[in-house]
Amino acid sequence: MDIKEQINALSEEIFDSLSRLVRCDSQLSEEKPGMPFGEGPALALREALNIAEELGFHTVNLDNYCGYAEMGEGEDIIGIAGHLDIVPAGEGWHTDPFTMTKIGDRYYGRGTTDDKGPVIACLYAMKLLRDSGAALNKRVRLIMGCNEETGSRCMDHYNQVAEPLTLGFTPDGNFPCIYGEKGHMAMKAESKETKILDIHGGFVSNAVMPKCTVVIPSGEVTKKALEKALSETPLKSFSVTEGEGTLTIEAEGLAAHASTPLLGINAGGCTMQALADAGFRDDFVDFYNAHIGTKCDGSGCGLKCGDEYGDLTFNNGIIGMKDGKIFCTIDIRVPVTVKKEALLQGIEPYLDCKGGTFTVFGIGEPLFYPKDSPLVNALLSAYREVSKDTEHEPLVIGGGTYAKSLKGIIAFGPEKPDTDYRIHNADEFLIIPEYLESIEIYEKAIENLLAI
Numbered sequence: 001m002d003i004k005e006q007i008n009a010l011s012e013e014i015f016d017s018l019s020r021l022v023r024c025d026s027q028l029s030e031e032k033p034g035m036p037f038g039e040g041p042a043l044a045l046r047e048a049l050n051i052a053e054e055l056g057f058h059t060v061n062l063d064n065y066c067g068y069a070e071m072g073e074g075e076d077i078i079g080i081a082g083h084l085d086i087v088p089a090g091e092g093w094h095t096d097p098f099t100m101t102k103i104g105d106r107y108y109g110r111g112t113t114d115d116k117g118p119v120i121a122c123l124y125a126m127k128l129l130r131d132s133g134a135a136l137n138k139r140v141r142l143i144m145g146c147n148e149e150t151g152s153r154c155m156d157h158y159n160q161v162a163e164p165l166t167l168g169f170t171p172d173g174n175f176p177c178i179y180g181e182k183g184h185m186a187m188k189a190e191s192k193e194t195k196i197l198d199i200h201g202g203f204v205s206n207a208v209m210p211k212c213t214v215v216i217p218s219g220e221v222t223k224k225a226l227e228k229a230l231s232e233t234p235l236k237s238f239s240v241t242e243g244e245g246t247l248t249i250e251a252e253g254l255a256a257h258a259s260t261p262l263l264g265i266n267a268g269g270c271t272m273q274a275l276a277d278a279g280f281r282d283d284f285v286d287f288y289n290a291h292i293g294t295k296c297d298g299s300g301c302g303l304k305c306g307d308e309y310g311d312l313t314f315n316n317g318i319i320g321m322k323d324g325k326i327f328c329t330i331d332i333r334v335p336v337t338v339k340k341e342a343l344l345q346g347i348e349p350y351l352d353c354k355g356g357t358f359t360v361f362g363i364g365e366p367l368f369y370p371k372d373s374p375l376v377n378a379l380l381s382a383y384r385e386v387s388k389d390t391e392h393e394p395l396v397i398g399g400g401t402y403a404k405s406l407k408g409i410i411a412f413g414p415e416k417p418d419t420d421y422r423i424h425n426a427d428e429f430l431i432i433p434e435y436l437e438s439i440e441i442y443e444k445a446i447e448n449l450l451a452i
């Protein structure tokens, strides 16, 4: 049997293994003793390590931060790092997000593409390579993390307690491969005085805010004026309800990844715009519209910039209120050639404005591997050989992957060009023939890395 036939023969088992992981709701939850990210991620890790053991791999659980399955001998470690945690299922699914459901040539379920599917694909790629009798003169280690979506603290732990990788990849991005990742900058915006009584929206800082609810005192603007202003925004839906001395706006936009904010509709940003358009006069609303707004390019606060690899992006993911103060999370992706100093200089004049303030938490370094480096070559040639796609070039992206947390790796698959797999969204899916092909690509890639 050639490798394609072997993968086809295993496909039922492969999808059964994946469904065992999809079943675990592994979003970040409350910390418990021995479970730094809560029960869900720990459960998913246990199940993944069980599957790896059933396939005959040596496994290690690193304190429920992450774990790994390993084969081979030697000093060097070819590392593959995927994640088992997920973003919350959210609303709007047509199937149960935790039951892998086959419709046509797709499987639907949270994590099918991001990133449980690729973890299982790489595990079976390792199995196929091992069973083929290939010489394993290096170790091949599949690391499975439990905290990629909310800070990658799992990989901080890995770096503290486990051996560094020699070379490798994270199957948590795009094909052909990602040789550059923008730097990450995190900020917080806060109100000073505001007439807004309550506001909340969004659930993670690294996604476009899909919903927002705002309560304002009545008497300032009419329900009609608000409805008119809201109807002029790109919001998918909204409602205005009159209460006792209050008006409540509920707005629905569209989630998207923070690195591609223009693919989403920010419910908070649109609501702020509508409040101002309806005539609601408020220092914080003015601050928001002038300095955060909906352009997603940082132009309101001195950060707009770009280079040949891409422009800066700017996203307000969460808005909330605490002790009478409104706060907003700001997630910024910085072009790979832009220096930290330039950003700090740009934001300086806006740190303390009339209606609000910005606080810069940190600016992370970008990642950049030359296109002709052995790592990029090994991965790209595996992709091209198996997929026969020689048209698409390696990418630079705004998303931060594990490649930023672990030395020696870049992101490699599973998403193919021109398909929206709805990751971080309702109805996330994988495409069966493409998924099975990815196993072959990963097998070939490991083989190439072993040969370096």
Ligand SMILES: [Zn+2]
Binding pocket: 083, 114, 115, 148, 172
């Ligand atoms: Zn992911």
